Amino acid sequence: MKFYIATDIEGVATVTGVAGQGMNKDCKQYEFARRMLTCEVNAAIDGLLSAGQAEIIVSDGHSDGTSNIIYEELRRGVKILAGSPRPRQLEVVDESFTGIILIGYHPMAGVENGVLSHTFSSVAIQNMWLNGRLVGEIGLTAVQAGALGVPVIFVSSCKAGTDEAKDWIPGVTTVAVKEGLGRNCAISLHPEDAQEKIRDGVGRAVAKLAQIQPLRIEPPYELRIEYKLESTAEAMVRATGCERIDSRTIVRRSDDIFKVY
Ligand SMILES: [Zn+2]
Structure with missing residues (x-):
């Protein structure tokens, strides 16, 4: 074991x-x-x-x-x-x-x-959702x-x-x-x-x-991250090219769970 x-x-x-x-x-x-x-x-x-x-x-x-x-x-x-x-x-x-x-x-x-x-x-993250949960x-x-x-x-x-x-x-x-x-x-x-x-x-x-x-x-995986600050979401978009869905929230999508976090 x-x-x-x-x-x-x-x-x-x-x-x-x-x-x-x-x-x-x-x-x-x-x-x-x-x-x-x-x-x-x-x-x-x-x-x-x-x-x-x-x-x-x-x-x-x-x-x-x-x-x-x-x-x-x-x-x-x-x-x-x-x-x-x-x-x-x-x-x-x-x-x-x-x-x-x-x-x-x-x-x-x-x-x-x-x-x-x-x-x-x-200090940075308010909420996180995986596939909507x-x-x-x-x-x-x-x-x-x-x-x-x-x-x-x-x-x-x-x-x-x-x-x-x-x-x-x-x-x-x-x-x-x-x-x-x-x-x-x-x-x-x-x-x-x-x-x-x-x-x-x-x-x-x-x-x-x-x-x-x-x-x-089952994939696909969608991880939505709501940051506490708009500036953190902005920085994440610049650093990773991820999608921003509102001023504080970004989303990452992949069939590989280790690529969303
Ligand atoms: Zn700890």
């Missing part, structure tokens, strides 16, 4: 961030968030290994993809994908992979009580994985994020490590309780692998 653990950082237990600040080196909670992410990734690795031998790749996916996880504290034996820019989303995944695990993910922009909710950029990073990742023939089998996030995952991915196993009381406020599980639930949840997801299929959405 071969698994890919894709990580973000906003969706780990007890992390709420600070309004107006990204979850980056300047944020008071960033160092803590890195430690929690590392523990949650280890919990997912333990859950995968509880089902038997597995080849595991851990992708450091937040921001520039470097040192958001404390690599030297990860369980031995995994391989770690770090750095940017990368060739595409889900970099090395192909049909030889058994499943994808999402750890520390967050809900799409604009979701009520979505902890640290955003879609790729909290509002989509965030969880949904888009599941569709991209599906196009590669691999199912997303487990997602951990806040409650709004796990609701979004269940909405997009039939049969996915989820663990909500916290529940938003606002965008930057949550009631969270204790970190160790969250880690235990992730370990058990990933183990359950692997046990019912036969019941989950890759999320196949």
